[in-house]
């Protein structure tokens with residue numbers, strides 16, 4: 050089984066212990082953080098392992114490129130800690146199990162990954178995807194499995210990921226455009242951290258969109274909009290992409306509002322917290338985030354992750370704000386319409 | 399020789415009388431596992447007088463009459479065991495009255511749940527009735543006749559408890575009003591303060607008369623309705639979870655699902671319940687009450703709430719549940735039957751174990767939905783197996799599994815719901831002999847010629 054490549058030596062000389070001191074859900078000074086972190090490295094019990102909300106952020110807070118969050122998850126699993134109730138974890142384990150049902154389109158060497166998220170079927174069409182829209186993979190067989198980081202199950206990731214990568218390789222894919230941020234994070238951060246070789250070039254869809262918009266230059270009309278960005282958990286595994294997003298937004302004339310809960314201080318959608326820690330924490334995080342979005346008075350609230358969309362877009366709309374996915378924002382810039390919209394739910398009573 | 403066909407066409411327009419082979423074939427079976435037996439005639443009356451005339455003819459000729467609604471009770475209750483006349487009630491489909499202030503509707507003997515639902519949605523969107531999860535062609539009357547359960551059963555008991563009056567053509571052909579409507583122009587009660595005679599017609603499977611009209615109570619539609627899903631992987635926790643939720647008195651319907659596919663269901667028990675309210679505050683309060691009722695399981699990591707995305711909520715909010723109907727044909731070939739004991743909720747763990755053991759023993763695909771009744775006083779537990787009707791071997795295995803399930807359910811304190819003929823026999827064998835005697839005396843009194851749905855609730859000689 051692949052093992053986490055973690056450099057303990059870096060931690061021994063690290064004074065700030067930013068991984069824990071910056072955590073939004075723990076309040077630790079550098080001295081106590083150092084103590085707790087040492088316990089975690091040693092494989093001893095630490096309250097941090099129970100208290101961790103699995104927001105992924107420490108992965109970004111470490112300035113030395115170590116993998117504190119993956120380490121936490123490994124340790125949680127070793128110690129049998131359940132970040133969510135066991136039946137919830139079981140449900141996740143079962144529902145994404147590859148069962149040999151390959152859902153693929155007309156495959157080319159360059160392909161789109163929908164991961165296991167049907168939202169992309171609405172999003173990934175139109176001019177922006179003209180030459181590639183049918184070269185698609187979808188489903189359990191191609192599911193990146195990073196979600197198990199929330200459930201103390203790196204063993205499952207390590208067990209399933211090589212097979213998933215092989216499934217992708219067997220489709221003849223050389224370059225995989227990951228429409229789900231978390232897939233890119235899996236191939237660009239998680240797999241390398243465990244020494245798992247990725248047999249294709251992963252491309253983040255921000256990068257793809259930048260290239261595509263550049264080639265459609267004549268069509269792009271700067272939108273002149275101000276947006277509040279909803280940063281999702283997996284962006285913490287690939288913080289280098291945050292600047293790429295800025296480039297993308299600039300290209301379409303969109304200003305990313307400098308609000309309290311964006312960038313390093315971002316709040317995730319918090320729906321995982323509801324299942325793991327209960328409604329109080331989730332409601333509090335969501336309320337703070339939504340209040341902050343509202344106060345920033347954006348033209349749109351922009352989503353990167355479909356899971357955030359499912360958790361928050363409705364609540365955003367209830368506040369009179371407009372939710373939109375990044376891909377759709379780019380579509381607006383070339384005169385196309387928003388394609389992912391809130392499902393109208395009418396309760397039959 | 400008496401020409402019954404001609405006599406029937408003298409009563410009903412000949413387009414709605416049939417003795418043609420194809421039709422007799424269709425009306426001789428249901429989607430379940432009981433052996434087929436064809437009627438000799440099929441009729442589709444539209445008036446009470448027509449029903450009366452048919453019953454008179456049947457008494458004179460001593461031939462059987464079997465009323466049929468949607469034919470979806472699945473346990474052979476509409477299979478004419480002794481041939482005779484099959485009385486298809488589909489054309490008696492009017493919604494006669496909706497008494498908005500009194501909160502009831504009066505429907506005819508063949509009005510479907512689907513029709514009543516659409517009528518209310520269109521004309522009285524603030525009112526609703528208790529909809530079962532059977533396909534929408536199931537009839538309101540037949541569902542009450544078999545003591546069905548619907549979306550309001552957790553709060554208000556069996557659908558038959560929500561009946562507010564009846565009009566019946568007795569087996570001796572008199573038209574008889576039951577409940578307040580026997581005395582008053584209002585259909586507000588099926589019995590009280592009079593002797594409650596409605597129980598002469600519920601649970602009898604049409605052996606005591608043909609219901610031609612029925613009053614059904616209507617309840618307010620709340621502005622908001624939200625499904626909540628709680629999972630546990632321990633069957634032994636399910637009864638307490640059900641009880642605790644029931645005792646909050648905050649929830650509407652509650653159903654526990656156990657099935658191995660889709661894969662997200664595997665190895666867990668899915669406790670789905672609904673919260674309704676007129677304001678966000680009411681919803682939030684109820685949600686919190688439910689969370690705190692189950693907090694212990696959550697803390698011990700033995701149970702958890704699932705965050706539901708809109709795609710997951712949509713099918714949960716549909717009424718009837720499309721998923722139930724989809725499951726019914728999972729083996730393809732249209733075969734579906736379930737044995738459903740009504741039982742104390744504490745029996746959940748032993749029943750679910752038996753469900754899975756039997757699926758393994760007989761190589762079948764299983765599922766179970768257990769609906770809580772009346773705040774937890776009992777539940778309907780379904781042992782469901784699907785089969786392909788074109789595959790007699792699987793059908794045999796499914797029947798054997800269901801027979802064994804029924805025996806087990808009864809041994810373990812349950813009472814079979816809508817029992818097929820075999821299950822009726824087991825039930826009667828276990829019944830207090832004086833109760834059975836009373837039942838038989840009532841039946842004989844009401845139906846001296848034994849013409850009504852014969853074979854059902856009969857003690858074999």
Ligand SMILES: Cc1cc2nc3c(=O)[nH]c(=O)nc-3n(C[C@H](O)[C@H](O)[C@H](O)COP(=O)(O)OP(=O)(O)OC[C@H]3O[C@@H](n4cnc5c(N)ncnc54)[C@H](O)[C@@H]3O)c2cc1C
Nearest residue numbers: 467468469470471530531532536537540541546547604609
């Ligand atoms: C997928 C699926 C899901 C289901 N879910 C539910 C559920 O959630 N709740 C539930 O309760 N049931 C459920 N059922 C079972 C069943 O379909 C329903 O109970 C349904 O309401 C039965 O109505 P019907 O009109 O089909 O009855 P039928 O099968 O036509 O008749 C049932 C009995 O009533 C008698 N009868 C019919 N009409 C009259 C009359 N006018 N006068 C006197 N006797 C009469 C018949 O002789 C028979 O004995 C489900 C079935 C399926 C296939």
Ligand code: SF4
Nearest residue numbers: 060063067068111117
């Ligand atoms: S993981 Fe990073 S931030 Fe944490 S102690 Fe080690 S080097 Fe420092």
Ligand code: SF4
Nearest residue numbers: 072101102104105107
């Ligand atoms: S994952 Fe989030 S909650 Fe957990 S330790 Fe890291 S920063 Fe803190």
